[in-house]
Structures are given as structure tokens and as C-alpha cells.
Amino acid sequence: MLAKLSTRLSARRCAVTGALGLALLGAGLPAAGADDTGAGLSRFYDQRIRWSACEGMDVSKDLQCGKVTVPLDYDRPKAATLDLALARYRATGDSRGSVLLNFGGPGGSGVRELASSGKIFMHLTNGYDVVTFDPRGVGRSSPVSCGPATMDIVEATDGDEELTDPQDVLRRLRDAAAECARHSGPVLRHMGTVDAARDMDVIRRALGDDRLNYLGFSYGTRLGAVYAARFPDRVGRMVLDGVDTLTEPLTEQGLAGARGQQTALEHFLGWCVEDIACPFGQDARAARRQVVQLVASLDADPLPTGFGEPFTGQDMVGAIGQALYSKELWPSLERALAQLMEGGDTSGLEGFVSGGVTFPVRAAGRAEHRVAAAGDLTDPEDVPMDNLPAALMAINCADDPDRPSADRVAGSLERLRARYEEVSPVFGRYRLVQVLMCYGRPPGTDYIREHVKDLDTAKMLLVGTRGDPATPYHWTVETAERLGPSAVVLDNKGEGHTGYASSECVHRKVDDFLLYGSLPPDGSSCGAEDDDAGAEDD
Numbered sequence: 345m346l347a348k349l350s351t352r353l354s355a356r357r358c359a360v361t362g363a364l365g366l367a368l369l370g371a372g373l374p375a376a377g378a379d380d381t382g383a384g385l386s387r388f389y390d391q392r393i394r395w396s397a398c399e400g401m402d403v404s405k406d407l408q409c410g411k412v413t414v415p416l417d418y419d420r421p422k423a424a425t426l427d428l429a430l431a432r433y434r435a436t437g438d439s440r441g442s443v444l445l446n447f448g449g450p451g452g453s454g455v456r457e458l459a460s461s462g463k464i465f466m467h468l469t470n471g472y473d474v475v476t477f478d479p480r481g482v483g484r485s486s487p488v489s490c491g492p493a494t495m496d497i498v499e500a501t502d503g504d505e506e507l508t509d510p511q512d513v514l515r516r517l518r519d520a521a522a523e524c525a526r527h528s529g530p531v532l533r534h535m536g537t538v539d540a541a542r543d544m545d546v547i548r549r550a551l552g553d554d555r556l557n558y559l560g561f562s563y564g565t566r567l568g569a570v571y572a573a574r575f576p577d578r579v580g581r582m583v584l585d586g587v588d589t590l591t592e593p594l595t596e597q598g599l600a601g602a603r604g605q606q607t608a609l610e611h612f613l614g615w616c617v618e619d620i621a622c623p624f625g626q627d628a629r630a631a632r633r634q635v636v637q638l639v640a641s642l643d644a645d646p647l648p649t650g651f652g653e654p655f656t657g658q659d660m661v662g663a664i665g666q667a668l669y670s671k672e673l674w675p676s677l678e679r680a681l682a683q684l685m686e687g688g689d690t691s692g693l694e695g696f697v698s699g700g701v702t703f704p705v706r707a708a709g710r711a712e713h714r715v716a717a718a719g720d721l722t723d724p725e726d727v728p729m730d731n732l733p734a735a736l737m738a739i740n741c742a743d744d745p746d747r748p749s750a751d752r753v754a755g756s757l758e759r760l761r762a763r764y765e766e767v768s769p770v771f772g773r774y775r776l777v778q779v780l781m782c783y784g785r786p787p788g789t790d791y792i793r794e795h796v797k798d799l800d801t802a803k804m805l806l807v808g809t810r811g812d813p814a815t816p817y818h819w820t821v822e823t824a825e826r827l828g829p830s831a832v833v834l835d836n837k838g839e840g841h842t843g844y845a846s847s848e849c850v851h852r853k854v855d856d857f858l859l860y861g862s863l864p865p866d867g868s869s870c871g872a873e874d875d876d877a878g879a880e881d882d
Contacts, residue, residue: 383421384421384422385415385418385421385546387421388412388413388414388415388421388546389546389549389550391412391413391546391550392550392552393410393411393412393430393550393551394410395408395409395410395432396408396409396410397409398431398455398459400723400724400725401455401459401724403459404459404462406433406434407431407432407433407458407459407462408431408432408433408434409429409430409431409455410430410431410432411427411428411429411430411721412427412428412430412477412543412546412547412550413425413426413427413428413719414426414427414428414480414542414543414546416530416531416534416719417534418539418542424530424719425719426480426485426486426531426719427485427486427719427720427721428477428478428479428480428485428543428547429455429477429478429483429484429485429721430455430475430476430477430478430547431454431455431458431459431475431476431477432473432474432475432476433458433462433465433466433469433473433474434469434473435469435470435471435472435473435474436469436470437469437470437471438471439471439472439473440471440472441472441473441551441552441553441557441580442472442473442474442475442551442552442553442557443468443472443473443474443475443557443558443559443581443858444475444476444477444544444547444548444551444556444557444558444559445458445465445474445475445476445558445559445560445561445564446476446477446479446558446559446560446561446563446564446567446568447476447561447562447564448560448561448562448563448564448586448842449482449562449563449732449735449736449739450479450482450537450563450566450567450735450736450739450740451481451482451731451732451733451734451735451736451738451739452482452732453478453482453483453484453727453732454476454477454478454479454483455476455477455478455483455484456478456483457476458474458476461845462474464844464845464851467855467859468559468855468858468859470859471858471859472557472858472859473551475547475551477543477544477547479540479543479735479739480531480534480535480539480540480543481528481531481532481535481735481738481739482731482732482735483722483727483731484721484722484723484724484727485721485722486529486531486719486722487722487727487728487731487735488524488527488528488529488531488532488535488728488731488734488735488738489524489527489528489728489730489731489734490520490523490524490527490528490730490734491523491524491526491527491728491730492523493519493520493521493523493524493527494730494733494734496516496519496520496523497516497517497520500513500516500517500520501513501517501777501780507757507761507776507777510750510753510754510757510780511750511754513780514750514753514754514780514783514784517780517781517783517784518783518784519784520784521783521784521785522784524734524738527728528734528738532738535735535738535739535742536738536739536742536743536788536789537566537567537570537739537742537743537792538570538574538743538789538791538792540567540570540739541567541570541571541574541575542574544556544558544567544571545571545574545575545578548578553580554578554580555578555579555580555802556571556575556578556579556580556582557580557581557582557858558571558579558580558581558582558583559582559583559585559844559854559858560582560583560584560585561585561586561842561844562585562586562588562814562815562841562842563588563739564584565584565585565586565587565588565806565815565823566588566590566743566792568582568584568804569584569588569590569792569796569823569827570791570792570796572796572799572801572804572827572830573795573796573797573799576799576800576801577801579801579802579804580802581802581857581858581861582801582802582804582805583804583805583806583807583854583857583858584804584805584806584807584823585806585807585842585843585844585850585854586807586808586809586812586814586815586841586842586843587806587807587808587815587819587820587823587824588815588819588823589815589819589822589823590792590793590796590797590823590826591793591822591826593744593746594740594744594746594778594779594781594782595760595779597778598764598775598776598778598779599763599764599767599775600816600819601771601775601813601814602764602767602768602771602772602774602775603767603768603816604812604813604814604815604816605664605665605668605768605770605771605775605813605814606767606768606769606770606771607811607813608668608811608812608813608839609632609635609664609668609770609771610628610632611811611839612668612674612677613628613631613632613635614628615674616631616674616678617631619678621678621682622678623678623681623682623685623686624681635664635770636769636770638657638660638684638685639657639658639660639661639770640657641657642655642656642657642659642660643656643657643658644657646659647684647688647690649690649691649694650691650694655690655693655694658773658774659690659693659694659697660684660693661770661771661773661774662696662697662774663680663693663694663695663696663697664677664693664696664770665771665774665813666696666697667680667696668813668840669813669814669840669841670840670841670845670846671811671838671839671840671846672840672846673696676692677696679692680692680693680695680696681693737781737782740781740782741781741782741785741788742788742789743788743789743792744782744787744788745787745788745789745790745793746782746787747782747783747785747786747787750783753779753780753783760776760779761773761776764776796826796827797826797827797828798826798827798828799827799828799830799831800828800830801830802830803830803831803832803863804827804830804831804832805832805834805853805854805857805863805864806820806823806824806827806831806832806833806834807820807833807834807836807842807843807844807850807854808820808821808833808834808835808836809836809838809839809840809841809842809843809847810835810836810837810838810839811838811839811840812840812841812842813840813841814841815841815842817835820833821833832863832864832865832866833866833867834850834853834864834868834869834870835867835868835869835870836849836850836869836870837869837870837871837872838850838870838872839872843870847870849870849871850870853870
């Protein structure tokens with residue numbers, strides 16, 4: 345999934361920004377086999393993790409931290425190395441090993457996410473150590489950054505007037521890519537899902553597991569699928585929730601994202617108009633028109649925020665998009681929109697734009713952050729503020745082999761604009777700029793498109809949610825068909841991005857598979873929680 349972050353207002357605060365990365369992976373990577381621990385890699389596979397209390401983090405005393413060392417370049421394992429940050433909750437019952445989590449993004453810190461949301465995984469500690477990691481280039485694991493180029497990228501793609509001169513936009517993006525490379529260091533040339541999958545195999549061995557038990561969300565499903573393709577005989581119990589595409593180019597991913605968010609918005613508005621407090625009234629069709637008009641009005645005449653920055657229609661679109669990731673946020677979104685429409689108060693929506701951060705934070709590139717010695721873990725306070733979006737684009741661009749020429753991009757932009765706005769009058773323009781995001785970066789690997797298919801592995805559980813605004817359900821079906829008979833689909837007839845945290849039925853079926861090997865029949869489903877909590881339709 346090419347995730348589209350809230351780029352504009354939050355970029356100005358550097359809480360979450362639409363920064364880009366630069367990464368290069370060679371096409372036609374060799375398949376991994378039983379000798380992957382050879383060729384100079386044995387020292388990495390022979391290491392063991394030393395767990396201890398998590399320093400410099402305000403976390404539960406039950407959370408332990410550690411690290412593993414991996415080669416910077418797997419083709420040169422005797423050269424430079426880097427450390428990957430790990431965290432775990434230890435098993436409370438009889439342990440059958442570890443289950444490794446990836447929370448998606450790409451670019452999200454697993455350590456930070458497990459520290460903040462570990463409670464929902466505690467049932468898994470009945471049989472596993474619950475483990476996660478910061479992938480290379482992310483969080484404490486040699487984090488990448490674009491520095492001041494973060495703002496350059498946002499400004500280059502921030503409105504219709506910029507896109508009227510696509511050649512200038514592309515020039516600015518190409519210059520920004522060079523800045524991303526300068527600020528990120530050597531790890532940037534070795535980021536991407538294929539390298540991360542190889543890192544996961546080192547982690548598996550360091551944990552003492554013969555097979556990888558794995559739970560991946562959103563982008564984490566792409567990572568899990570690549571691992572299964574490279575190490576098919578080492579797949580244990582694997583769950584992929586919110587299944588990513590393995591084949592669609594960035595332009596089609598953007599369209600799918602706009603379409604999914606538009607559908608989720610319409611579902612939200614249908615829910616809202618049933619409430620007397622809905623600021624759009626009680627007619628769903630009129631509510632849809634009002635949203636479009638409100639976006640246009642704010643783009644033409646932005647409102648001031650408490651931080652002195654303008655709040656535009658695209659900031660509003662970004663806020664709504666974030667809120668639609670979970671149905672539990674719908675009441676908060678309704679209240680935030682009412683604040684805006686009734687009193688011009690943007691503070692509620694600003695919280696969604698900044699991922700909940702509603703106070704000014706240090707700007708990336710305005711002050712030099714301390715850099716860890718090459719390969720060492722970075723202190724939590726020294727992770728660049730733009731690391732998440734910089735890593736997101738570095739990884740997505742490393743995984744995408746398409747690099748159309750400047751003339752082709754410029755010539756197709758108006759046609760693409762029409763397609764995007766037809767799919768979503770609200771999110772189309774917001775999503776359109778992502779088709780430009782890898783320009784100026786070397787082509788990524790074609791390994792995922794060409795080789796992640798027809799797998800001969802243990803059974804894997806794939807969870808797709810019908811109302812998912814980010815990873816549409818048809819991606820689950822298509823990916824399952826591509827992976828082959830090893831893939832078993834669970835159809836979650838609910839709302840929101842992924843199912844494990846929002847559906848008791850999905851949560852139970854996933855845990856039953858991971859803990860006991862109890863796999864639901866292919867094509868079985870979990871009913872919408874509102875209709876019958878935990879209902880199943882097999």
C-alpha cells in the first residue's frame with residue numbers, strides 16, 4: 345500500500361509529513377535457500393539477543409528491549425553492519441517460541457507501537473513471546489531523514505497551481521531526492537522490503553525459532569509475503585491483516601486509496617446523518633455535497649490555526665482520511681467537523697492531521713539531531729521528526745520498478761487528475777500527487793511483482809475488511825490467488841483499516857490460529873460488529 349499521510353499542515357509542524365526517500369535495490373534478486381546462513385552470514389545467524397529494560401522510554405516495566413545486528417549490504421556481509429531495535433513481552437504461559445509483529449506503514453516504529461498498544465496482544469503471551477522491531481531506516485534502526493527537503497517536497501506538491509507546471513515540480517522533487525540521500529546516509533541505498541525480509545530471518549534465528557510465526561498489518565502483509573517467497577520452508581503460522589497489493593503500480597494504488605477513502609467517507613456520512621447532532625443535517629446526499637463545498641471553501645480561504653498556520657481544505661481532507669481508519673473515531677470526527685462548521689474551530693481536526701499531536705514540535709532540519717555511530721541504535725529523542733514519511737517513501741520507492749520519464753509524467757497528469765477526481769471528488773486531488781513521489785529516485789526492485797507468487801508454504805491466514813479505506817478487500821482476494829493454495833481468506837464484513845483490533849471475531853480467529861493452529865475455512869467470514877457482535881457466517 346502506498347500510504348498517503350497527512351502532508352500539509354502536519355508537515356509544517358513536522359509531526360507527520362509527506363517526505364520522500366531514495367532507495368535502490370537490484371532487480372532479479374536470487375532466491376533464498378537453506379544456505380542463506382552461509383556466504384559470510386553465519387556470524388549474524390549465530391547471534392543471540394540480550395534482553396533488558398527499555399532505557400530512555402516511558403513504557404511498561406514488562407516490556408523488554410534488545411537488538412540484533414544485520415549486514416548493511418547482504419552482498420557484502422563482511423563490510424558495514426547496522427543494529428535493529430527490538431522489543432518484546434515475554435510469554436506468561438508455556439512458550440512455543442515467538443510471534444513477530446509488523447504494524448505497517450511502511451516506516452512505522454514497531455517498538456513504539458508495541459509500547460503504546462501492546463495490551464491488545466496480551467492474549468498471545470499465553471503461548472508466545474510477542475516481539476516486534478524497528479526495520480532498517482526506521483525509528484531507532486539507523487533512521488532516514490530528508491531534512492529541510494521535507495518542506496520542499498510538500499511545497500512542490502501542495503496545490504493545483506503547483507501542478508500546472510509539472511516540469512518544475514519534477515525538478516524540485518529530483519533536487520529533494522538528493523537531499524534525502526545526503527541526510528540519510530548509506531542505509532538509504534539498502535532499504536526496501538526484500539532487505540527487511542532478510543533481516544526478519546536473522547531475527548527469527550536470533551530468537552531461537554526454527555520457523556517464523558508472524559502477524560503483519562497493512563504494509564506488514566507485503567513484508568510477510570516477501571518473507572514467505574524468499575524463505576518458504578521457514579514459514580510457521582503467518583497472518584496477514586489488511587492485505588497489500590503485490591502487483592499494482594503507484595498510480596493504481598493511489599486510485600484504490602482514493603476510492604477506498606471515498607467509500608469510507610460515504611459510510612461515515614450515512615452513519616452521521618442518523619444522528620441529530622450531525623453537522624451536515626439528516627440527508628446523506630446533501631452531506632456529501634457539503635463536504636466537497638467545505639473543502640473547496642477552505643482551499644480558497646483557509647482558516648487560521650492556533651499555531652499561526654493556515655488550515656486548508658487539503659488539511660481537512662487529510663484529517664478526515666486519518667479518522668476514517670477506525671470506526672471508533674467516527675464520533676470524534678463528527679464532533680471535530682461540528683466544531684469547524686459551527687465555530688470555525690479547527691483544533692479537533694488538527695489532532696487527526698498531526699496523528700494526535702496538537703502542540704508544536706521541533707522542525708526537521710532546523711536543528712541538527714545527534715547521529716549515532718554508524719550502525720548503532722539511535723537514541724529515542726534523536727529520531728528525526730520526519731523519519732516516518734521519509735522511510736515510507738524510501739521503502740515504497742525501493743519496491744516499485746516503474747520510473748516514467750518527465751515528459752510522460754507531465755503529459756499524463758491531466759488525464760490522471762480527471763480519473764482521480766472521478767473516483768473521489770474529496771480525496772482525488774489529495775491522492776494525485778503521490779504518482780510523482782518516486783520521481784528522481786532510481787528504479788526499485790521488480791522482485792515483488794515477478795517472484796512473490798505460487799508459494800509452497802505452510803497455510804497462511806489473510807484477513808480482508810470490506811470497509812477498509814486503505815487496503816481494499818479485492819486486494820486480499822487478488823493476493824490470495826497470487827500466493828496460491830497456501831493462502832486462506834477470512835472475510836471481515838466490517839469498517840476500518842485491518843480487522844484484528846476492531847473485530848472480536850477476527851481477533852479470536854487470528855489468536856486461535858497463532859496459538860493453537862486452528863485455521864478457519866477458506867472464505868469464512870466475520871459479520872459486522874454492529875449487526876451482531878462477534879457474529880460469524882461460515
